[in-house]
Amino acid sequence: MKLTPVIAVQLMSIIAGWLALPVTLSRLYPVIHHPGTTRRHVLLLASLAVIAALISLTAGVVLVDRYGWLSVGWRALVLLVVLAVARRAITRNASPNTALRANSTGVPGLHPAWASPRVPAQDHHPCFSRKSSRMTSLSRRCTRRGRVLLPAVACVGVAVLLGAAVITARLATFTAVGNDAADDQVYGPQASTSAADASGTGSCVPEPAHPRQLHEWAHQPVIAPMTLGAAQPARPRLRALTTAVTSSTCERADGAYAYVQLREWVIANTAATGTAVLQYEHWLTADGSGRSTSVTTRMPVDENRPTDETFPPDASLVNPTPLDDDPAIPAAHLDSTNAFALGPQSVLRALADISQWQAPRRNVRAAALAVLADTDGLRYHGAVTDRAGRTGAAISAASDNGGTRDLIIVDTRTGALLAHEQTAMRDPGALGITAPTVVTYTLYAAHAHTATVQQR
Template identity: 30%
Template sequence: MNRQDRDINEPSHASPGDAVNLPGASRKRWSRGGRWLLAAFLVLMLLGPAAASVTFHAPSGQPVTAAADDGATLGPSDSMQLSARERLLRLADTITATPADTARGYAYHHQRRWILDTTGRRDGRGPTRPPGWREHTPAVLAVDIRRWEANNGSGRDITVEVGPDYTLTGADPHHRSTNAEFTRGRTTASRYPAGHQRSIIAGPPAADPDQLARQLAFDPLPDGPPATLRAVDELFTSFYVDLPVRKAALRVLADVNPISYRPGVTDRLGRTGVAVTHTSNRVTHALLFDPATGLLLASEQRSVGAHEYLDVPPGLVRTYTLFLTQTRRPGLR
């Protein structure tokens, strides 16, 4: 059974120190001797900008080199440097089907999401605030969602909400998720009638890249590449994305410029994938894909430096979504 076709109900046993965190938390390794630094400097002066690169290390210990400026990457087994576009197109051509691609029934999603925000202002309205609640304070809210949805929009979901967490643990780039994190949350269950539409993406997703790109262009104020990455995130959040559409989504991302492609990156469960990233306006947007199936494992928005309006440490994760399970189920359980 494909690992995406079953719930992940056990905590990850991988150590945070064993893997690179999304998106590209590996540190640059610098030469310790002055002679090495001088030699490297001379090489760069001779070869020019094309030689400038940052070396990341996959969990296997094999180096993966990513070009610093244009996002081109060189995988451990490649004999020549390929651009991020070429790597994405190659990935689209090689990903394989899962049993859910041909199954019938409810689209089933199990997702976890962490959001860095403020608790807002106490105004006497709305639900009772949890103990320790403080107004206008940075905090992380976390939610675990299990959702069943039929083709006609009917279905149900079970949501577990946790927080606000003023320690900001869920915004730590090295945070790892376990079931224990959600055992004491507030649980709600909802049912939806036929005709319910939860996504801003209209109609079933298209398998043609040009048509899919038009469906994903729903942002009324697009901000360039980040809008496309957020739209692909919404696609996998709201639909079971079968193989032809997964291929099309990767081809849509291949047309994003500039964009980076980084293999050997891990998510908050310790699963390893390939990260597609773009950085602008002090935020890195990242999507992490399973290199075998093309299913989305995680998405992230992380601050680069200080946050614009929250008084929090620099470099924290603003939003993070784990896609634990994406499959189809015959019934509402």
């Protein structure tokens, strides 16, 4: 495993958290043997230790997707804080200063419950120091082992074992998704089998992100919606784009497989739990055969391992029929994907869905833009930059109640779809958001055509 500054800080938090436990235990030892400590205090301490373990584990589960290994140290620190509070509470009620009290005869001494009518109780109590003639919780005789220590040790031991189990699980998770060999290795076809070897155009397709990079993106906070310019009707701009679309320098005349590389940022559960990042590569032909690979940062890892599937003709779960360059045909195709009757948002979503598997050529891209130009309710916001640093035109559509907004970014030169952003403008009731938040962001890193499913 490569030691990066982030991993170093996380390891330091783990070490600091768990080294604090024996220190706290050593401080609790004389408190448990103190004469003012009753069995009720010990049970209280044991209960607090169990509660601390549960709180720390729960906090770790909440933070695990967002902060990864850092949550392990957080669990230990929460446990330390709760135990420290427990020690403070007990010592306040059973300190050496309050243990010496006046008994029923008015003579200073131990509490009447511990006093002996014949022999001074102080002479026989393990916490009484004859040399200083006072009670102390730090004398050697006071720190002898006793049966009362066992419950506290057992409870703290259970908490430590639970923490160790969590660490083991996290280590297994990290090994599964982030070992040295696979963490920096691109999943899918290797570079030696890329389309560049056959046609020299493979360099136009960016290298997919490796798992380590995906996990770093997933640990970043939820990104707010991009800043947009003043909204204006999109129809004039879309009509101008339709006539100005040119062919991409990366387009191949041959290549039976439409190749799409995309990444998705989605809210894991709520806005507070951060995002999950997914990466897909799709190969699809007109007969429905192809290949699909995926790498995800979703948890748990055992249920979300990288996948690589190939499928025969007519086995694809999506419509493999390529879009036509007749605007009427793409309109019907898009409408069947996401009914236009649901509003202008459905048109943008239909184009975004089809673009996850199709790689439209120049005439088809122009026809798709013509469909958008004929759609009422679309707004143009000027030039924006996607998460890959590419510049394009922002086209948006909002829901009737203003609760959600869909936005696509279109390359003004080629007409290619660069990104699709779905934003919750207000909390629908389960996301826990207080401001507009990106729910899903899809980045179309590449659209191309290849001769085989082993090429990019």
